[in-house]
Amino acid sequence: MTDPTTEIVEQCRVLYEDLSFTAVKQWKERTGGRAVGFMPVYAPRELIHAAGMLPVGIMGGGENLEIIKGDAYFQSYICHIPRSTIELGVTGRLDCLDGMLFPAICDVIRNLSGMWQMLFKDKLVRYLDFPQEFTAGIGGAFYRHELEGLLQQLSALSKVTVTPERLRQSIALYNENRRVIAKLYDTRAKTPEKVPTYELYLVMRASNVLPVEEHTALVERYLAAAAKRDRKPLDNARVVVTGAFCEQPPIALIRALEASGCYVVDDDWVLGARYLLGDVKLGDDPLTELANAYLGDTVETASRYEPRRKKGAFLIDSVKKYGAEGVVFCAPSFCDPALLERPMLVEALNKAGVPHTSFNYAENTSQYHVFKEQTGTFADSIKLWGAA
Template sequence: MNRLQEILQSVREETESLDFPGPRKWKQANPDGRCVGFFPVYCPVEILDAAGVLPVALFGGGEQIEVELADARVQSFICSISRSTLELGLTDRLDFMDGMLFGSLCDVARNLSGVWARNFPDTYCDYLHFPQNLASDQAMDFYVHDLKRLAGDMAQLSGKSWSDEDLALSLDRYESLRARLRKLQQIRCQEPWRLSLEEFYCLLRAAGRRKVEAYIPVLDEVISILEKRDCRPVDGIRVVLEGSFCEQPSLELIRSLDQAHCFVVESDLARGMCWFQEPIQRSDDPWLDLARAYFKHAEASVVRHRDPQERSQRLLQRVQDSGAEGVIFCTAKFCEPAFYDFVLHKRVLEQADVPYIAVEFEEKMSNFESIRTQAETFSESILFFGEEAMA
């Protein structure tokens, strides 16, 4: 096994494991350290990192966990990620966690924060109120105030006093991490056969479970090896994957898209891991830098936007910038925000003559033949009609 295979196997195991080996290993090496989990989509991880806290991204239990205890506390007709995340806590798989953060994503996430606080009264739990009206004159001040409130909580939790300089250094570290993730995305976009979607996705997910300064050298090594990787071009269509910003499709579903020759060159998979479209503009005030980045450079999505047209136009721009030939809407069952967006997005895509298909998944889904068949048909239809139009 060569070095690249070792790294990819490591991040794949970390993505699939419900034992959280990375965070547990870090906490064993740092007995006084604190781990705080965060529910998708976005968390200002720089604040946690500056306080010496390890941020741990949670994406539910996937198909590997049976939801039993959680069903006695929440409805069965809500998204799988909420139910399985609660199940992880109730079955002590998150016993190493010192806290949980939830954000203003949807009604389910809002209610889950209350359910979590009720069931784990001895664990820190907070709900982050991200600005909803980005055009308001008071929104920036409100957000900075809430960030500083969170910082105070993290300092109390970790027992560490820290300064604006610590936050500035944390911004630098995470900006370096996002630069590497953008580079991997660029490689995937330019030559999708050089880095499979499954490999890219596992590298992306691992960024939410490792200490940032330890993971950056790993990504540097991966990028260096990929540039020399022996591979050959493969025929297929280029697509944008949309709708998986919160609950994540299984690795088998992701793998089936590559097998169907639908090369995902842009997506919203694990969107919070690379939340900003471009590097954060820096000044003497790191608090304002982080807040401004959220307002000006965060990816337009159903959970953060100025108006509905912005996110649909942004999707169309991503299609054009990546040279995609179509869009695959891959939406979790019971995910109302994604379904609301689909209605708006498809109208814009139809006006621009961009073909699309829509598939639905849930965590306990085990058979992906129908999705693979849809993807193969979609790929072949674009290839066939594209050749016909050129003839």
């Protein structure tokens, strides 16, 4: 009998592997609209959508892109995602994008925005400066102004006037998308045998190139199909994977992790799609509502200052919520945010008695045995002794 998810996963795999962004080109041809790319972690896609354009998540070139020109732009000690992104840009693969947004996440992505300004002078290039001060009157006011400026630029690019009503409609669609993604994550945590992580990952990656309405429908179809699976749970260790919020791990690494005896029950890849934890309110001033949502109920991640809670509290909450037995720190080499964050999270986990293991990867890593052995041993130690 054919696995009920096969067709959907295959569709997502094709989208994931297509470094020519055919889906984006087809959307443009179909609608006559424009497309705007954004880098990790989070971008307010609602604004792009409301301006009648397609938001396109750009997460580097992954394991399938041969870097020919990109390495000449970066020193060896800089992570891999900017070099593959430059490779995509200078080889014309991103010509289908009419603009690029660079969210404030680290110095490398910040400076990449300047490189883009120099290399692609005819495109819209915008650095998104998120507030690190989280009161409505200070950080909120600043961020609302940033959003307003961005919306003006997007609107000028698409020649679509964005009314509050139009923006509210976009927000409503993304709220729906976030809800269905939350359901996907909850379902995986409850029944990981039915929702393998590599499939979940591909479904999430599809959100980078599909219109939000189509992605929401795709997730719903996937959930319905996965529910039909008749699989028994394995005696795997339940783990949370953290540190992969920007440069993404190769899909084969995710599979190796699962094959080593781990059920991933939470992760932080493609994090922008679920950065806001609740619905954005559909109030009178949708820009203020988007700003308030950013200030309030979001994930905690390394690029965001957390003045209120102890470091690691969010990770420990996730461990508890999803019934995880351990944490796998899985970060890209030379990723300042993830690697500087790691010792603080390790300390928090140690205090909470949560076992953990760590490794680094690059998006084009091609040897997985070491990772598999490491996470396999970690899973075994959890299962055999209850702690690593």
